[in-house]
Amino acid sequence: MTQSPDEAAREPLELAGSVWFKSGERTLGGASRIALLAAIHETGSITGAAKAVGMSYKAAWDAIDTMNNLAGEPLVERSTGGKGGGGTTLTRRALSLIDTFRAVEREHRKFLERAGAAIEGFAGDWAMIGRIGMKTSARNQLYGKVASILRGTVNDEVSLALPGGQIIVAVLTHESTETLGLTEGVAAFALVKASWVILLVDDGRGPVQLSARNQLRGTVSAVTRGAVNAEVSVALDATTVVTAVITNESVDQLGLAQGQPVVAAFKASSVILGVTG
Known part of the structure; x- marks a missing residue:
């Protein structure tokens, strides 16, 4: 049975952490x-x-x-x-x-026990410090929780729910799912390189017919042009931004500008999943 928010709020809070x-x-x-x-x-x-x-x-x-x-x-x-x-x-x-x-x-x-007793809100802040301190070569580092896992013959399809409710799907091996300890409700992060993200103008008519499994809807928040390519930031909601690197020519052809609705698409095989503990 699923707990209501009020029931969950009444449960005692405990600190959690891991050593690497x-x-x-x-x-x-x-x-x-x-x-x-x-x-x-x-x-x-x-x-x-x-x-x-x-x-x-x-x-x-x-x-x-x-x-x-x-x-x-x-x-x-x-x-x-x-x-x-x-x-x-x-x-x-x-x-x-x-x-x-x-x-x-x-x-x-x-240390966690002492800090938890002395610092208000330590548990949430400590977890966030760990996430924001992560360093990778992937521009897009998206945090969420595992919503479902579909087991296949060789690979697993893992759905990660982002804070705003949109879903990222990743395909990985059984061994990777097992090694990462992925189960429903587990916090994880998805890594997607900016060069793997394709942008499409959102006409509001639903999913676009593409082979890319992931299609995240948002609005352009910034366009930064370079000599050849442009970096386009897409706000999915108030907290989550996806960045794509596309050519300046593509920016012009799509007419991309701040506030424009777009779809950020990328393949499930382009998503790398990780956990912090």
């Missing part, structure tokens, strides 16, 4: 990857560890390969002997990472 290990600009991993390492240590096999943390065997190995690559040294030592990989062990470096992560996580929890 970084080396320079590289993110090695957070709680889920450290849990996988700990499970490997406890079970002695990739199969057992994957089951213990709720991952598929392939997703577990993908995470291990990523951690080994980013660490610059082995954390998990492969062993021969079939799919189960019996006798798989962690290096001393990996064991040290587990201990350090758990110690830092304990202190992180204490």
